[in-house]
Amino acid sequence: MSEDQRDKLRSDTLPDDLPARPHYNPYLWAGGGMSEPVEEGFTARAGEPRQEGEPVATQEQVVEAMRDVYDPEIPVNIYDLGLIYDLTIAANGDVGVTMTLTAPACPVAGEMPGQVADRVAMVEGVGLVSVTLTWDPPWDKDRMSEDAKLALGIF
Template sequence: MTEVSPQIEGTPLIAPSSTDHPLYDAVVEACRTVYDPEIPVNIYDLGLVYTVDINPANEVKVIMTLTAPGCPVAGEMPGWVADAVGPLDGVSNVEVELTWEPAWGMDMMSDEARLELGFM
């Protein structure tokens, strides 16, 4: 029998983003310049960016996933995100973390992405 670790009730699977931070919109726009090479939609609208956490020292932590664990650019895409966010005026540091929980699904895409890919 496999033991399942308990989840604290009410704890979200995806950590909340710092949407009220002044740099948030610029970081999101920077993430929108990064594309999965196999899909003609940016990673933000694909729903691959789960959390944009920005602390008071303007250190940015992006928690993201990929469409599949075997994604051929798995080793490169976090660097692409860091390269897009790092040069933003005011950003002091960027950390990009890959996660597989929760698993990405097509329901995480924005309406724009669904339209672009012909799912609407």
């Protein structure tokens, strides 16, 4: 089928105002299928203890680091998707994050907390990082930032 034929078929079958929708792509995942659900309380760890007297990272620096992590199925970062439920930074620079995912059977459920922990641990002034996964409360689109809703065509 030529590109022109595909464009014609698409224009004949899909309304112009249909927003882009994330989809599951089996070619992105090893084994080609969904992962097993990850249990509540799963925790990923990264980082190293900081030397006493060094400056501690700010919340803004840590949030910016989390904005570098994307769900591979959705073109919006995890922070603006509303997947981060809690962020604490201790006086010694240790960081605690509580996060969720869009679904318990998400293909990256076992990997995403580790990606977040690794990225946050790279921030200057961060010590030990723990990222704990929770399913309560369940994620919903109301947790998304206005920018994320706009990017995904959710109004």
